[in-house]
Amino acid sequence: MTQNEFIQLLTIQLAQIQEKKLRTKIYLAIKAILPHLKLQQDFKCPSTRFLSENLGVSRDTLEKVYAQLEQEGFFLRIKGKGTFICIQQDSTKLILTPTHSLEADIDYQLPENTENLESLFFDQNLNFFADGMPEIRNFPFRKWYENEKNVLSQQGLKIFLKDNEAGDTLLREQITQLINLHRNTTISPDQVLIVNSTQQALYLCGRVLFSPKDKIILENPYYSGAYILFKSMGLDLHCVNLDAEGLKIQECENIVNPKAVFVTPANQYPSGIQMGEQRKKEIIEYAEKNNSYIIEDDYDALLLNKSKNTAILGLDPYQRTIYLGSFSKYILPSLRLSYLVVPKALVEPFKRYRNYIDGSAPSKYFQVLLANFMQKGHYFEYLRQMQHLYLQRYQYFIHYYHLYLADFCLIKDHHPSMQIACYFKKEIPISLERALVKSAEIKGIALTALSQFYEFDIEYGFVLGFSSLNHTEIGLCMAQLRELIQNELARLT
Ligand SMILES: Cc1ncc(COP(=O)(O)O)c(C=O)c1O
Secondary structure (H helix, E strand, O other): OOHHHHHHHHHHHHHHOOOOOHHHHHHHHHHHHHHHHOOOOOOEEOOHHHHHHHHOOOHHHHHHHHHHHHHOOOEEEEOOOEEEEOOEEOOOOEEOOOOOOOOOOOOOOOOOOOOOHHHHHOOHHHHOOOOOOOOOOOOOHHHHHHHHHHHHHHHHHHHHOOOOOOOOHHHHHHHHHHHHHHOOOOOOHHHEEEEOOHHHHHHHHHHHOOOOOOEEEEEEOOOHHHHHHHHHOOOEEEEEEEEOOEEOHHHHOOOOOEEEEEEOOOOOOOOOOOOOHHHHHHHHHHHHHHOOEEEEEOOOHHHOOOOOOOOHHHHOOOOOEEEEEEOOOOOOHHHOOEEEEOOHHHHHHHHHHHHHHHOOOOOHHHHHHHHHHHHOOHHHHHHHHHHHHHHHHHHHHHHHHHHHHOOOEEEOOOOOOOEEEEEEOOOOOOHHHHHHHHHHHHOOOOOEEOHHHOOOOOOOEEEEEOOOOOHHHHHHHHHHHHHHHHHHHHHHO
């Protein structure tokens, strides 16, 4: 559609809408024609000046309409470039969705006397589409310090001592409340075991639940953290393809005596597919029938949409689910705090093994600080800000993707999260992936290649993380990636 066709369509709509207030009428008319643009994602809307001249309406009125559409997330206005429509994908089709306001990013809350830190935070090479890296610049450091001061004065030196227990009591309670509320589960604190990382949780599963050569089912593409670790433990891995609902459990029927199914159902890593409830129930029945465990890695579920998406743990009546959660994506990755939720009888063996390999629970100090931070409500407030921010950044990413990357890559149906799998188009040579990773490496940039996550039916491309980048940084990185691709393509052809 051209801008003149847009104006013609708008004029027709205006004649049909029975609304007295001109501003509302124009607003409704534009919204009515937006669906016509949904397949033309790079469409640039007429400027308010051009529209004002053509419709004979004051520019001030049009500015207000555009501002409202931007507030509601339909428009993206970029200084010096123009106004673009925002398109979001849902799992079945392209839709136009007013999800959020596109105001500037939330203000950074840097600690006092650290003005110089801000420039240090963004390292274009380090952050370059870093996969799954959270934004840490918005972390409420002042509240954290305040909390630390209070905790130290109330609890004294005991928080510096080693702890061999399952974890800090308050932290286990806070985690229980959080996931019962947001993941529709009904667990109790005595099912929660605090560990250092998801990797450690997976290692404990390998030691406590499995023996070498046991068969473990994983998704294809898979989370490499689980794949590599399980492989190193001598487990017999069986990868199974996905469909739009997640792991194709019907394809597991001929796997004899599987010991566990490892899945990332809230947001399949790296494809971004969200598993449907029916499929979750089928996996639960499959596990019950085969006397297997389900390992549910719920690594970023609390950052995803607010609609209730019940965890497998919340649907499983047979207590076959080992649930893994991590604070790495939600707060500061360097805290190294994660947790397992297991049937009560398994807490003791898991705890014993954790203490064999680590000597104790993770840092009591950070556990107590985090527990108190959560209890005061700061954690959830921060999480809500991050949900909003990442959705905003997702929209920016999609916008720049269409400007810079869509010539080379495709995005498939996925759920918005912190990273997106970008698949090479058919005409792009697959050797480009390796060549690009190498040339980026020379520049000090780590690009995450997509093919490394497949055992078969391999797809090529990249997994691009956008959550640690603000609007300008996403644009900068995207332009740089396009240049890298163009240079490498020229060398390869
Ligand atoms: C699929 C998946 N699970 C879990 C995690 C969190 O791992 P950890 O708790 O070891 O930081 C990540 C982090 O990258 C991940 O991608």
